[in-house]
Amino acid sequence: MGQADGLLHLTHQPGGPGMHDPLVDRTRPVDDPLSDFFWTSGADGRLRFLRCDKCGYFSHPPTARCPRCLAGGMTPAPVAGTGTIYTFTVNYQPWVVGQQPYVIAVIGLDEQPDLRITSNVVGCDVDDVAIGDRVMVTFLHRNERWYPLFERLERSGR
C-alpha cells in the first residue's frame, strides 16, 4: 500500500463543491447561536473554533465562556486545519439503504492537545486508515452547511 517513504501522497481531486460524499444521508445540524459559525466557517475554506480572547484557549464544543479561565469573550478563530487521527472506526452497518462503508474518526487538531472533533476521513480506502495518520481539513457543501471533513496527508509509520 504505502510508498517507500511511508507517505501516501494525495492522488485524487481535493475537496470542494464537486467532492464525493461517502454518506448517503448527511444530517443537518440544528440552528444554534453558539455553533452556527462552525457550520458556515468553511465558506472561505477555513476551519474555525471559538477561542478565548483573554487566555487563547480553544473551546470545543463551543461554550459562551472560556471553560479554562471563565472569561466571557469567545471569538471564532481559524486553525491550520491539520491534525492527527486519535482513533476511528469503519462503519459497515448500513443504517441507510445503499450506504457503503465509511470512516468516522476522532481527530486531534494541531493547535491544542484537547482540541478534538469527530469527522469523516474521505478520499482513501476505508481499510487503509490508521491511528496516527496525519489529516487535513476539506469542506463538503451540503444542506447549506460546510461540513469539515478530512483528507489524509500522511500515513503513520506502520
Added chain:
Amino acid sequence: MSRRHFERDAVITGAGQSEVGRRLNRSALDLTTEAALRAIEDAGLTRDDIDAVTTYPGGYPAVSHGYGGPSPHELQDALRLDLAWYQGSAQIPGQLGAIVAACMAVSTGLARHVLVYRTVTESSVQGQAGRRAVLETGDGVASGMGIWLEPFGSVSAVNWLAPVAQRHFHEFGTTREQLAQIALVERANAAANPDAIFRDPLTLEDYMSARMISSPLCLFDCDIPVDGSTAFVVSHIDTAADAPRPPVHINAVGTRLQGRVSWDQYADLTSMAAAGAAAHLWSRTDLRPADVDVASLYDGFSILTLVWLEALGFCAHGEGGSFIEGGKRISRTGQLPVNTHGGQLSAGRLHGFGHVHEAVQQLWGRADARQVPGAEVAVVANGGGPVAGALLLTAGRR
C-alpha cells in the same frame, strides 16, 4: 466528598422481572406493571406500601425507538399508587442513578419503600425495520450532543464505542481474540440461564468470522434488543426485619462525574467516565476488588465490560485484554465470574437492570444452575462514554 453513607440506610427487599423476549408486542406499561407487581410481592409487600417511584430514563420526550419506558405518572395511575416522591430521569449517573435516587429517598425520610424500574421495548419497536440508529429522529436534523456526531454518520452507540475499542487495541495491543471472550463467556453462562435469549454455544471461529458492524466491533460484540421490564423494591433498612428474607445491602455507590464527559472528548477515551465512578465507589467502602464474588458489568458492547474491569481495578488500565484472555478467569468457576446470566450480549438488552437483577439473585442464592457458591459481594456497573454509575451490593451488612 461526603463521608456519610446514605446508601447504607437502604436495602433491596424485592426483585421482579416481566416476560422478557424478542418482539413480544406488549406495551411498555403492561410489561412494567408485571415486573412491578412481582417485585412488590417478592418484597412481601402490597402496592399500598409503595410510597415512591424512581426510574431511568422516565417518560422520554423525543422519539425513543423503544428505549424509554413509561413515566412515573403513568405507573402511578396504572397501580393507583400514593407517592411521596417520584423521579424519572436520564440525566443521572447512568441507569443505576435511579437506584441511587431511591436510596436518597429512603435515607432522607421521604419514603420507606421505593419501586425502581427500567423498561425497554426496543425489540418490538425496532423489529420491523431492523436495528435503528439511536440518534435518528427522521427529520434529518441533528440536535443536542448529536450535532457533533450525527452529521458525520456517527449515529449509533456502536459508532461511539468502536473508536474506544480501536484506541484500546492501538495503545495496549488488545486483540479481537481477547475481546471475543466477553461474548463467549457470556454465551456459556446463558446456556445455564433458561431466560436467556441466545443459548446455543458460540465459538471463537463464529466470532472471528462474524460480520463487522463498526470496526473493530462485530455482530457478537453488540447486545440484543429485547422487550422487558425489571423492577426492584428499595426499602429503608429499619424495615428489614419485616422482609421475607435478609435483604441485599447497598454498601457503596459510585456516581462521580469528572473530565470531558462526552463520547469523543474524554482525555483518555479508553477509560471514559467509568474511571471516575469506579474510584468514587471504592472511596466509599472498606471492601476491595479482591472481595468481589460476582461482577455484573455493563455490556451494551463487549468493550464496555473490559473498560469496567479496568476502571474497577480488577486489573490495571490497559491490561484488560490479557486479563480476559482465554476466558477462564471471568467464567462462572473462575476468579471473577462476570455477567453470570449471559449479559446483554446473550440474555438481552434490559439496559443495565438485568445486571442488577442477576447480582441480587446471586446474593440471594437464587441463581439456580448458574449460582456462584457462597456469593456475598457483588459489583454492578452501568454505562459507557459519558455515562457511568456503579453499586457495591452485599448479602449481609458489611
